[in-house]
Amino acid sequence: MKSIIYSETGDPSVLRLVDRDVVEPGPGEVRVRLVISGVNPTDWKSRRGSSPGESLPFADIVPNQDGAGIIDAVGPGVTGLGVGDRVWITLAAYQLQSGGTAQEYTVLPVDRVHPLPDSASFELGASLGVPAVTAHRALTVAEDGPSRLYPGALDDKVVLIAGGAGAVGHAAIQLARWAGATVITTISSAEKAALASAAGAHHVVNYTQTDAADEIRRIAPDGVDVIVEVAPAPNAQLNLAIARNHATIAVYANNGGDIMTLDVRKHFSLNVRYQFLLLYTVGRQALDAAVADVTAAVRDGALEVGEQTGLPLHRFDLAQTAEAHAAVEDGAVGKVLIEVTAVQ
Numbered sequence: 317m318k319s320i321i322y323s324e325t326g327d328p329s330v331l332r333l334v335d336r337d338v339v340e341p342g343p344g345e346v347r348v349r350l351v352i353s354g355v356n357p358t359d360w361k362s363r364r365g366s367s368p369g370e371s372l373p374f375a376d377i378v379p380n381q382d383g384a385g386i387i388d389a390v391g392p393g394v395t396g397l398g399v400g401d402r403v404w405i406t407l408a409a410y411q412l413q414s415g416g417t418a419q420e421y422t423v424l425p426v427d428r429v430h431p432l433p434d435s436a437s438f439e440l441g442a443s444l445g446v447p448a449v450t451a452h453r454a455l456t457v458a459e460d461g462p463s464r465l466y467p468g469a470l471d472d473k474v475v476l477i478a479g480g481a482g483a484v485g486h487a488a489i490q491l492a493r494w495a496g497a498t499v500i501t502t503i504s505s506a507e508k509a510a511l512a513s514a515a516g517a518h519h520v521v522n523y524t525q526t527d528a529a530d531e532i533r534r535i536a537p538d539g540v541d542v543i544v545e546v547a548p549a550p551n552a553q554l555n556l557a558i559a560r561n562h563a564t565i566a567v568y569a570n571n572g573g574d575i576m577t578l579d580v581r582k583h584f585s586l587n588v589r590y591q592f593l594l595l596y597t598v599g600r601q602a603l604d605a606a607v608a609d610v611t612a613a614v615r616d617g618a619l620e621v622g623e624q625t626g627l628p629l630h631r632f633d634l635a636q637t638a639e640a641h642a643a644v645e646d647g648a649v650g651k652v653l654i655e656v657t658a659v660q
Contacts (some may be wrong), residue, residue, distance in 0.1 A: 317335070317336055317338050317421050318333060318335065318379050318419065318420050318453070318634055318635075319330065319333070319334055319335075319378055319419035319422040320333055320334075320378060320379060320380075320418035320419060320514065320634065320637045321334055321377060321378055321422070322363055322372075322374040322376065322377055322379065323375065323377075324341075324364075324368070324370065324371070324372065325363065325369060325370040325372070325374070325562070326363070326364065326365075326368040327364065327368070328360070328363075328639070328641045328642045328645070329638060329640035330363065331363070331379070331418075331502070331638045332636050332637055333634065333637070336414075336419070337419075339390050339414070339423050340389065340391075340418070340423075341390060341391035341394075341575075342392075342423075343370065343391050343392045343393050344391060344392075344393050344425055344426055345390075345391040345393060345394070345423050345424060345425055346387050346389065346390050346391065346394055346397055346423070346424060346426055346427065346429050346655050347387065347388055347389040347390075347421055347422070348383075348385045348386065348388070348403060348405065348421065348422050348423075348424065348455035349385050349386050349387075349388045349420065349421055349539060349657055350384075350385040350417050350419065350420060350422060350564075350656040350657060351383075351384055351385045351386065351423065351438040351442075351655075351656060351657055351658075351659055352383060352384050352385070352438045352441070352442035352653050352654065352655060352656060353382070353383040353416075353417035353418050353442060353542065353634075353637075353653070353656050354380065354381045354383060354417070354443055354445060354446075354651065354652070354654075355380060355382075355523070355640050355643075355652040355653070355654065356380075356381060356382060356421075356435065356445070356446045356447065356483065356643060356644065356651050357531070357547045357569075357644060357645075358381060358446060359379050359380050359641065359644070360402040360644055360645045362379065362409070362578070363379055363489075363614040364422030364645075365494050365515070371596045373411075373413075373474055374413035375413075375596070375655045376413070377409065377413060377414075377416065378409065378413070378414050378415065378416035378418055378656070379409060379416045379637070379641075380408065380409060380416045380419075380637075381405075381406070381407050381408050381410065381415040381416070381417070381445055381446055381492065382404075382405060382406065382408070382417060382442055382443070382444065382445030382446055383404070383405045383408060383417030383422070383441075383442050383445075383656075384402070384403065384404045384405065384432055384438040384439075384440075384441025385401055385402075385403060385405075385602055385615055385656075385657075386400065386401065386403070386440040386660075387399055387400065387401045387404055387422070388400075391519075392461050393592045394426050395410045395529065396426075396450035397426060397431070398431060400660070401431060401435075401555065402426045402431070402432040402434070402438075403430060403431060403432050403441070403442070403595050404426055404429075404430050404432045404436075404441035404442070404444050404445065405422075405424065405429055405442075405445065405446075405524060406430065406442075406444075406445045406446075406449060406595075406603070406607065407428055407596070408422060408424055408428060408592075410426060412424075415428075417442075417511065417605070417654075417656075418634065418637050418654060418656075419633070419634075420657055424517040426537045427600070427604075430611060431611065431615075432606050433611065433614050433615045435614075435615070436614050437621075438622055438659065439622075439629060439653060440620065440621050441449075442612070442653055443483065443621045443627070443651045444485075444487075446483075446555070446595060446612055447483040447485040447486070447632075447651075448491070448606070448610045448619065449595055449603065449606040449610060450484050450487070450568050450593070450595060451484050451485075451487035451488035451491050451544065451616050452465060452487075452491060452591050452605075452606035452609055452610055453566070453568075453569055453598060453602055453606060454484075454488060454544040454545075454566035454591075455475065455488060455491060455492055455495070455542060455544065455565050456605070457472050457553055457564060457568070457589075457591040457593065458541065458561055458562075458564035458566075458589070458597075459562055459564060459589055460468045460541050461541065461542060461546075461564065462475065463605065464493075464605055464609055465491055465494070465609040465613070466607075466609065466612065467494060467495065467616075468493065468495070468496050469495040469496065469533060470492060470495035470496045470497035471497075472496075473493075473496075473497045473498070473541040473542065473608070474497065474498045474500065474535075474536045474538075474539075474540045474541050474542075474560075475488075475492045475498070475499050475518070475538045475541065475543075475616050476500045476501070476502070476532065476539070476542070476543045476544070476558065477489055477499065477501040477502075477504050477543075477544045478501070478543065478545050478546045478551055479502070479503070479504070479546040479547065479571070479583075480493040480501025480502065480503055480508070480512035480515065480517055480520070480542060480570070481503055481507075481512055481621075481626070481649055482546065482649075483510065483627065483650075483651055484500045484543070484544075484546065484568060484569075484639030485501060485512070485515075485544070485546065486511075486512075486515045486621075486626050486627045487515050487619065488544045489501060489512065489515040489626070490515055490516055490612070490613070490618055490619050490625075491515050491609075491610070491613055491618070491619070491622070492531070493516045493517075493518075493618070494613050494616065494618035494619075495657060496624075497517055497541075498519075498521040498536070499516065499517045499518050499519070499534055499540075500517065500518065500520075500521065500535055500536065500540070501517040501519070501520055502521045502522075502523050502526050502528055503520060503521070503522055503523075504522065505522070505524070506522070506659045507633075509522055509630070510640050510647065510658075511623075511624050511626040511627070511639065511649070511650075512626060513626070513629065514559045514606040514623070514624060514625055514626035515625060516561065516625075516626070517638055518601060519535050519566070521527055521535075521571040523554075528554055528616060529554055529558055532558045532559070533558055537559025538560055538658060539558055539559055539561070540558050540559060540560060540563060541560060541563055541564070542563070542564050542566065543555050543558075543563065543564070543565045543566065543629060544561065544568070544570050544651055545565050545566060545567045545569075546564055546568065547569070547570075547571040547572040547573075548565070548567045548570065548572075548590075549570070549572050549573035549574070549575060549576040549593055549603065550573065551572075552576045552577065552578060556578075556583065556586075558571035559588050560586070560613040561587055562587045562589070563577070563586065563588050563590075564588075564589045564590075564591055565588065565589070565590050565591070566591045567590065567591070567592045567593070567609055568592075568593050568594075575580075575615060575635035584628070585634045595605075601609070605619075621651060623650070625649055627651050628649065628650030628651070629653055630643055630648055630652045630653065631654075631655055632652070632653070632654050632655070633638065633652055633654065633655050634654055634656050636654070637654055640652050640653075650658055
């Protein structure tokens with residue numbers, strides 16, 4: 317089978333296409349024939365490391381956490397999944413040498429492989445994973461909010477999503493709308509505004525053209541309940557200005573800087589909660605809840621991809637994985653997908 321590997325950290329040129337033997341699944345594992353691999357910022361950040369040429373935990377690593385495909389073998393003790401099942405994948409490369417989805421076949425623990433509803437495309441399945449599970453976690457950590465998402469779970473809540481044209485922002489818009497929230501998003505251009513609107517945002521605020529705090533307060537005079545935050549450092553003052561009492565700011569990335577300054581008195585007077593989140597360490601219970609709710613949203617038709625629904629797709633083949641990584645690293649707007657094998 318064809319696999320992409322890297323043996324040291326560095327730029328996309330460290331990614332190599334190699335031939336490897338197909339591996340049989342062990343107890344509690346399934347083997348998936350990958351149709352589509354999804355590329356996320358976490359994939360290129362893991363590949364690049366903190367500096368070029370760093371040693372790795374394994375001799376080589378197959379990259380990419382997300383993907384979708386068809387189960388073609390199951391190991392002993394596996395229940396609930398079988399040969400021929402369409403599936404989507406989460407955290408494929410986490411702590412595994414050869415689990416990543418940038419290859420024709422991957423063998424994974426069964427808890428990283430999830431049924432993909434028949435109505436969903438493999439492109440959608442490969443676009444879930446990191447973005448949708450991250451978005452779910454961000455929407456379910458509020459002190460007075462739900463711990464699960466379903467239609468009506470966020471009724472009467474106002475959600476602000478920073479960067480609504482990104483993959484996580486796109487998923488957060490769609491999940492929040494499915495759950496009943498009023499959704500506001502901030503963007504930086506007319507192009508991104510069109511994408512956020514197509515995803516389903518009720519209100520789109522271009523922070524380069526207006527006073528974002530004034531505009532958000534006009535939309536939500538009592539303030540925002542939950543803020544899904546991609547850039548906590550540059551947005552700290554804005555978030556304070558529009559947060560209601562007991563608001564939650566859920567931080568999933570550090571765009572714009574690693575260090576932020578907060579006015580302690582003003583924050584504790586509003587009982588503001590900052591909740592940082594990272595999928596790798598969020599815990600099995602949170603992951604399982606997210607997978608169940610995301611799958612339900614897919615089944616309901618609430619999660620969609622493609623330019624017409626606010627997330628343009630950029631396609632590469634497996635031999636172009638380096639170019640796919642470079643596209644994400646260079647800030648491609650939309651979702652970068654790698655077409656691994658043909659649907660049979």
